[in-house]
Amino acid sequence: MLQIRSVVKVADNSGAKVVRVFNIPGGTRKRYARVGEIVTASVQIAEPRKQVKKKDIVKAVVVRQRAPIKRADGTVIRFDEAAVVLVDKDKKPRGTRIFGPIPREIKKAGFTEIFSLAQDIV
Numbered sequence: 001m002l003q004i005r006s007v008v009k010v011a012d013n014s015g016a017k018v019v020r021v022f023n024i025p026g027g028t029r030k031r032y033a034r035v036g037e038i039v040t041a042s043v044q045i046a047e048p049r050k051q052v053k054k055k056d057i058v059k060a061v062v063v064r065q066r067a068p069i070k071r072a073d074g075t076v077i078r079f080d081e082a083a084v085v086l087v088d089k090d091k092k093p094r095g096t097r098i099f100g101p102i103p104r105e106i107k108k109a110g111f112t113e114i115f116s117l118a119q120d121i122v
Contacts, residue, residue: 001032001067002039002082011063011083011102012095015050016043019060019084033062035069036109038091039084051094052086058094060084061111063102077103077122085114093117 002008002021010016019041024033033039043056052058064083068076079101086094093114102118115121 001034001065002062002084003032006082007044008041008060009081009083010060010086011099012085012093013097013099014086014093014095015047015052016045016056016058016086017047018043018045019058019086020044021060034067035062035065035103035105036111037062038087041084058086059088060086061091061106061109061114063098063106063114064100069103069105087111087114 006021008019021039021041023040024030039060041058041060043054046052046054063085064079066082068078070076098117101120101122103122107115
């Protein structure tokens with residue numbers, strides 16, 4: 001679960017390395033963003049000569065969280081770190097590669113292109 005001012009790693013090759021979440025769309029009382037939800041963030045650390053620069057405002061999908069994810073079959077998964085993937089207005093990833101494991105819940109949330117680019121599905 002991510003909240004406002006969370007500093008998160010970026011799991012794609014768009015150029016951003018670290019972003020800070022500053023808005024979670026969905027109402028004034030929405031406190032946390034879980035896997036599969038979109039957040040608005042600011043790029044804190046970026047690679048030089050890439051499409052995303054430092055201080056850019058970006059939309060991102062939460063693909064990993066440290067809090068446990070409970071599934072209908074009774075299994076529980078959790079990750080070592082939180083991570084996001086940058087997306088554009090059409091929910092398409094801005095990068096061409098996704099690093100690290102991605103949970104199945106991403107496909108259920110409607111991000112099939114991110115799901116297909118992922119190296120490892122959990």
